[in-house]
Amino acid sequence: MEAPRAVKPTLVPPDWGEPLPRSFYERPATAVAADLLGHVLVHAAPDGMGAGVVVEAEAYGADDPASHAFGGPTPRNAAMFGRAGRAYVYRSYGVHWCMNVVTGNEGVGEAVLLRALEPIAGLEAMRRRRPGALDRDLCRGPGRLTAALGITGALDRCELTEGGVWICGAHVRTGEVLARPRIGVTRGADRLWRFCLSGSRLLSRR
DNA sequence: AGGATGATTCTCT
């Protein structure tokens, strides 16, 4: 089955740079997670573009008991076993969407969960999509950032290298990268695979 | 067919 495509943007901010190349994602999830910090996630949503700097991300690797991929492919986690550089978007607690970027080698289930962004563009669209939220809470949390950007399961398995939804290297990293335990996981809780930009006030679970 | 679980969020107190 062909991977779905996001709507192509009609206007790309000229100084944000090209989407990160596939080679960026074809590395271990921990390396990708740490390196994603400071880059910009963009979604050219039909109801308004939004963008934010990645300030928090979690790696889910091979042989990782906390990973959805642990135990092999299923219909839900199929994207994790696909090509690096695609999205893996899943429904959490029946109501929220969470977005990952697929990493590593095809056939191996790996991904990086995007946990928090610092909004930098499209704030009005984000506020529309998250009525009642404080600005600093718009993208603070994995389910919140997808809601703010208009990202849903329709983007599962979508290529992040072609535009529509993508990550680019617009921002220079500010602050150092902290490694912390992942949130909400029971097994594999000892692995420090949650990466945060130090100094950000916009991390999830303040 | 049924039950347990969960990479969460919101609303209280």
Place this chain on the structure above:
DNA sequence: GAGAATCATCCTT
């Protein structure tokens, strides 16, 4: 900080 909401997904009968 605790508890509810809420349901897709997966595993066990």
